[in-house]
Amino acid sequence: MKNRFQYFSVGLISVWLGVFGLLSFLTMVVISFMQHDADHIALMHFTFQNYYDLFNPIFFKIFLKSFYIAGIVTALCLILGYPFAYIISRLPERLQNLSLLLLLLPFWTSSVVRSYAMMSLLKTKGLLNSVLLALGLIHQPLQLLFTNQAVTIGLIYNLLPFMILPIYVNLERFDRSLIEAAKDLGANYITAFRQVIIPLTMPGILGGCTLVFLPAMTLFYISDLLGGAKAVLLGNLIEDQFLTANNWPRGAATSVLLTVIMGIGLLIYWVKSNRRINYDSVI
Amino acid sequence: MAEENIIELTGICKSYGGQSILQEINLSVKDGEFLTLLGPSGCGKTTLLRMIAGLDKPSSGEIRIKNQDAKDLSPQERHVNTVFQSYALFPHMNVFDNVAFGLRCDNIPETEVSKRVTEILRMVRLEDYPKRRPAELSGGQQQRVAIARAVVKEPLVLLLDEPLSSLDYRLRKNMQIELKQLQRKLGIAFVFVTHDQEEALSMSDTIVVLQQGRIVQQGSPRDIYENPKSLSVATFIGESNIFDVSIDSADAEIFRITVENIEYELDNRGDFKTGDKIHLLIRPEDTRVYHHSEISDSTNMFPAVVSEVIYKGSTVDLIVKLPGGKLLSATEFFDEDKGEDVTYTLGESVWVNWPLGWEVVLPYEK
Amino acid sequence: MTRSFKSIYLLLIYAFLYTPIVALMVYSFNNAEFSMLWQGFTFNWYHEVMQDSNLWIAVWHSFYLALSATSSALLMGTLAAISLYRYQFRGKNVLQGLLFIVIISPDIVLGIALLILFSLGNLALGFWSLYIAHVTFCIPFVVIIIYSRAKSIDPNIFTAASDLGASELQIFTRITVPMLLPAILSAGLLCFALSFDDIVISYFVSGPGFEILPIKIFSMARLGVTPELNALCSLLFVMTLTIVCASQWVTRRKKQ
Numbered sequence: 001m002k003n004r005f006q007y008f009s010v011g012l013i014s015v016w017l018g019v020f021g022l023l024s025f026l027t028m029v030v031i032s033f034m035q036h037d038a039d040h041i042a043l044m045h046f047t048f049q050n051y052y053d054l055f056n057p058i059f060f061k062i063f064l065k066s067f068y069i070a071g072i073v074t075a076l077c078l079i080l081g082y083p084f085a086y087i088i089s090r091l092p093e094r095l096q097n098l099s100l101l102l103l104l105l106p107f108w109t110s111s112v113v114r115s116y117a118m119m120s121l122l123k124t125k126g127l128l129n130s131v132l133l134a135l136g137l138i139h140q141p142l143q144l145l146f147t148n149q150a151v152t153i154g155l156i157y158n159l160l161p162f163m164i165l166p167i168y169v170n171l172e173r174f175d176r177s178l179i180e181a182a183k184d185l186g187a188n189y190i191t192a193f194r195q196v197i198i199p200l201t202m203p204g205i206l207g208g209c210t211l212v213f214l215p216a217m218t219l220f221y222i223s224d225l226l227g228g229a230k231a232v233l234l235g236n237l238i239e240d241q242f243l244t245a246n247n248w249p250r251g252a253a254t255s256v257l258l259t260v261i262m263g264i265g266l267l268i269y270w271v272k273s274n275r276r277i278n279y280d281s282v283i
Numbered sequence: 284m285a286e287e288n289i290i291e292l293t294g295i296c297k298s299y300g301g302q303s304i305l306q307e308i309n310l311s312v313k314d315g316e317f318l319t320l321l322g323p324s325g326c327g328k329t330t331l332l333r334m335i336a337g338l339d340k341p342s343s344g345e346i347r348i349k350n351q352d353a354k355d356l357s358p359q360e361r362h363v364n365t366v367f368q369s370y371a372l373f374p375h376m377n378v379f380d381n382v383a384f385g386l387r388c389d390n391i392p393e394t395e396v397s398k399r400v401t402e403i404l405r406m407v408r409l410e411d412y413p414k415r416r417p418a419e420l421s422g423g424q425q426q427r428v429a430i431a432r433a434v435v436k437e438p439l440v441l442l443l444d445e446p447l448s449s450l451d452y453r454l455r456k457n458m459q460i461e462l463k464q465l466q467r468k469l470g471i472a473f474v475f476v477t478h479d480q481e482e483a484l485s486m487s488d489t490i491v492v493l494q495q496g497r498i499v500q501q502g503s504p505r506d507i508y509e510n511p512k513s514l515s516v517a518t519f520i521g522e523s524n525i526f527d528v529s530i531d532s533a534d535a536e537i538f539r540i541t542v543e544n545i546e547y548e549l550d551n552r553g554d555f556k557t558g559d560k561i562h563l564l565i566r567p568e569d570t571r572v573y574h575h576s577e578i579s580d581s582t583n584m585f586p587a588v589v590s591e592v593i594y595k596g597s598t599v600d601l602i603v604k605l606p607g608g609k610l611l612s613a614t615e616f617f618d619e620d621k622g623e624d625v626t627y628t629l630g631e632s633v634w635v636n637w638p639l640g641w642e643v644v645l646p647y648e649k
Numbered sequence: 650m651t652r653s654f655k656s657i658y659l660l661l662i663y664a665f666l667y668t669p670i671v672a673l674m675v676y677s678f679n680n681a682e683f684s685m686l687w688q689g690f691t692f693n694w695y696h697e698v699m700q701d702s703n704l705w706i707a708v709w710h711s712f713y714l715a716l717s718a719t720s721s722a723l724l725m726g727t728l729a730a731i732s733l734y735r736y737q738f739r740g741k742n743v744l745q746g747l748l749f750i751v752i753i754s755p756d757i758v759l760g761i762a763l764l765i766l767f768s769l770g771n772l773a774l775g776f777w778s779l780y781i782a783h784v785t786f787c788i789p790f791v792v793i794i795i796y797s798r799a800k801s802i803d804p805n806i807f808t809a810a811s812d813l814g815a816s817e818l819q820i821f822t823r824i825t826v827p828m829l830l831p832a833i834l835s836a837g838l839l840c841f842a843l844s845f846d847d848i849v850i851s852y853f854v855s856g857p858g859f860e861i862l863p864i865k866i867f868s869m870a871r872l873g874v875t876p877e878l879n880a881l882c883s884l885l886f887v888m889t890l891t892i893v894c895a896s897q898w899v900t901r902r903k904k905q
Contacts, residue, residue, distance in 0.1 A: 005732075005817060005818075005821070006732055006736055006738060008728070009725075009728030009729055009731065009732045010728075010729065010732050010738060010740070010744060012725055012728065012729075013725045013726070013728070013729040013744065013788065013792075014740070014743065014744050014747065016725060016784070016785070016788070017744075017747035017748065017750075017751060017785070017788065018747060019766075020763060020766070020781055020782075020784075020785045021747055021750050021751045021759075021785060022747060022750060023766065024759075024762035024763050024765065024766040025750065025754065025758075025762050027762065027765050027766050027769060028758070028761060028762040028765050031765055041765070041768055041769065080662065083658060084658065084659065084662050087655045087658060087659055088659070099659070101893075101897065102663060103663075103666070105889075105890065105893060106666055106667065106670060106886075108842055108889045108890075108892075108893050109670075109846070109882075109885055109886050109889045110845070110846035110848070110862075110863050110866065110885065111846065111848070112846075112848050112863050112866050112867050112870065113866060113882045113885055113886065114669070114670070115870070116673075116866065116870040116874075116878065116882055117669035117670050117672070117673040117882060118669045119870065119874060120669070120672065120673055120676070120874040120879065121668065121669045121672055121673075123874055126874075127668075127672045127676075157665070157666070157669070160662075160666070214755065215755070215756075218755050218756065218757045218849070219849070220757065220849070221848055221849070221852070221867055224867075224871065225867075225870055225871065235757050235849075238757055238761065239757075239852075242761060242764065242853065243853075248765065251761060252761065252765065255757070255758045255761050255762070258755060258757070258758060259754060259755065259758050262753065262754070262755055262758075263753070266753055
């Protein structure tokens, strides 16, 4: 009985993940080393060409830009999110739960819906421009939509909770008496913050940055909606290769590269947070 | 009560990943007996319990339950049930369902389940709370549910793995008495695991002292306390003042030793020879302390100075310092009939002795 | 930091989070096609949304897909989590490794990898391709949620059940599943929401024959802001709000 139950439950999921997880990734890696062909998925011909292509200035520029935007988004999320997490972590428990609920409520709706909402807010005849015009702060509607700034705002709007939550979890478990001890030992508020609170919430900060930075490179639909034709993210590049340029091998190569970047990001997180992630914490 | 061995362990060894946990354990549990496995944490007592329950398998050796080899018996087939240290109550079931769980697993008709559960709940005085969830009960009540859940299956032996360790001191004392009474009422054997020597002494018919995976002594509480067979047992069970001395001269009847420059003549109960090194153990409650004013003849007495007085309510614990610097602890009982003055001041000079013959003499161990 | 500063800070962040949504809802009642100026109150756009049968087919598809993907992922994930927690078996590391791959791979990569696999396997893009993709990305969430809940259970509970004579099947049905039920329910809720809202993966593996709501909204939004879309998104938001509040209310009542 025990064995049959075990074989069934372990076997089922292993086969599923083996085929649709592992096998599909391996196929993607294989395709990324094949030659592009307009009529087929790829030609059975081994080549490094797709990877060379990625260092072509056009693509390389997209890479850099994507990195740059993801970096800005991460930094802004951290600057906005840390104080937020800090303030709510010190509220009474009932208010804490309410604040968290309010924070997460919008995130239960589709992020397409939220991005669309941001789009209608930022458009030339949108609410923001109307308000600014009515207040007399500007005389001409600003071109907000379809700019890099709009993409940045959209990404922050979608990713902010991913920064706040890990930091909040860290701060919430934080032993308050440590701050009191630091103050008792003569530290002022800023010293206590810099020397005690920040270092001890580092895992949360790193976790938040990982959770924001990596998706910020791939959420192509946000860039599609808010950045218009000037699509700037790595995700858009991949989307484009598959659905427009129809160059699957190059798209696969980009994906492989993205995965490698992701892996490096996670590795940095893993090393920096004192090897805190292990199988048990992830699974 | 039949004096039949219901559980017999012979030559049980257990090792985990090359590390030996238990070595050559021979043990038998008699029907209706309250047997305690006593030892410090990590001595293997819980492992031994789990093997009896069938939750662990011995690396070698034999376990017989009711004269039947238990090697291939699953935990379900052993008629042995366990009360866990953490109680392990099912949090999603109420008291009644928790207790009924084992019976329902055996597909016993619901009318009988109800009858037996009600009866056992009355026995553990929980008949008023059948609908409560474990989380709504106090620690002592949870403890009783755990016991009821195990004994409702009418096991041959009930195994208890440090069941009192998470209760506070007062409750623990009460539960000790309650457990002992329950065991008498049920008439089944209890195998009780603890690291608390006081608990072991007050509840058991038999104490088995385990140290580093071996049984070092087995006997009645009194036997273990008064005649420890080794220094480690003596120091584990109760406090002792220990003198390491050599025997000056010995014959079949008596031997002579010099302790702190005073010569003593003691009965030779251990076949000691001249020159043997021994440990002389004196329990604090056997150590007598006298004011100078009480004593006219100070033969066989140590001069000492009171260096600490600890008032304990029913007793006064003293720490006295001998001229050589050695510290002895002594427990003095208030005895109003004798009118003894048990008020001591720090730094007071006193005389110390013990009733000759109450000492424990053990061969020297490193 | 003073109290008022803290309150203002929190309010500003909440304003950032809620203004777009509130504005969207307000303008969904505006009687004007393009202007952001208030032209009077109307239900017109909601009426149009209600009439759009294509839209409702997409809603039905999304619902149907989320329900089937969630139940399959729950089944596989729960069994796997329990096995991972309760038993030692050969290949445990392999299974953990497989889960790890799916967890750390970016959504877009998973979408593409599956697209390639389906194309090579000649699986037409439609319900089944979406179903497979959604089950695949939901499984790790189920395993993580249920495994971490299971880890907090005192292992002696299972030992005790076994000691009291329960068979493996009885332990599973009477102890493990009831104790994990809250975790299973919340994993199910999360999977449903993830599947219902997913766009990144679905975008690559959906086909014209089986349109789902997020993709439909995405393609509509690409064409620009329209009042119908405002109305639709408002409806969706209110729906989510209701479900989340209801589930909060239920859990709170249960706790009491």
